Amino acid sequence: MGIKSFQGQRAEPEKIQSAPILVKDYMCHSLITFSKDDPLIKVIETLMKNKISGAPVVNERNELLGIISDGDCMKQISENRYYNIPIGDRRVEEFMETNVTTIDKNVNIFDCASLFHKHDCRRFPIIENGKLIGQISRKDILCAAMKLRAQNWHC
Template sequence: MGIKSFQGRQAEPQKPQSESMLVCDYMAKDLITFKKDQSVYTVMETLTKNNISGGCVVNEKNELLGIISEGDCMKHISDSQYYNMPIEDYTVEKHMTCNVATIDGNMNVLDAAKKFIENKVRRFPIVQDGKLVGQISQRDILKAAMNLKGQNWGNS
């Protein structure tokens, strides 16, 4: 009888944890949104009260029209000061960013991180069947990365 080498049954290689880390698992779903006919002043109050840096602008059907951010509000403040115009008189529609880039909720969060870097934005709306279903921010990506750290980044 010869000596047999026994390796045992090898486990299937595990897929990296990041493959299952999808944008839809980390996106915010309970969003503060704005309407195009709201005043920029109301937006500023809402942003500061809720400690957020911007929000999606939607119509009555919850379809995405644009985004309004702190930066858009700052531009309005500056313009109002320069042209001596009342700050309360302008609507979201005149100051929001249109043609907003969106991402798929089924995108891997690491791919989403790359999109953030490429597009230099702070948030991406998630649209499904023409309706706004969520939003992912840079902070949401950081939270996902913290979950990933314990699994794939080692103990550095």
């Protein structure tokens, strides 16, 4: 008895076509946001209560003005302690980051992952017609990757 070999034509494996997985598939629509006039202490309390690291700052028309993060708050706490100045009535607009990179909801999540690496940020606001419609975070990308792994990646 020997090894039998099939000498016929080999069938090519079937390629499964799937639609790209986009930012809109994993973005968060329900956001905690702040106003530029909110007190910094409110931001700190809200970030802690909701276990988030930052949030968009919007105006009354839901247009993005900036991002306020736990890092912005930490910097202020550190500086105020150094100079022995209470946080008091300090407002979001004094500390928020206004140079914010946004992303389109139709970007592929793999391209979005590359943008996170390139920009070294934790979240991208998503704007449509000038309004904030959502946000995607690094955690959202990780969730998408794990879901894909379960479906497609073979280790």
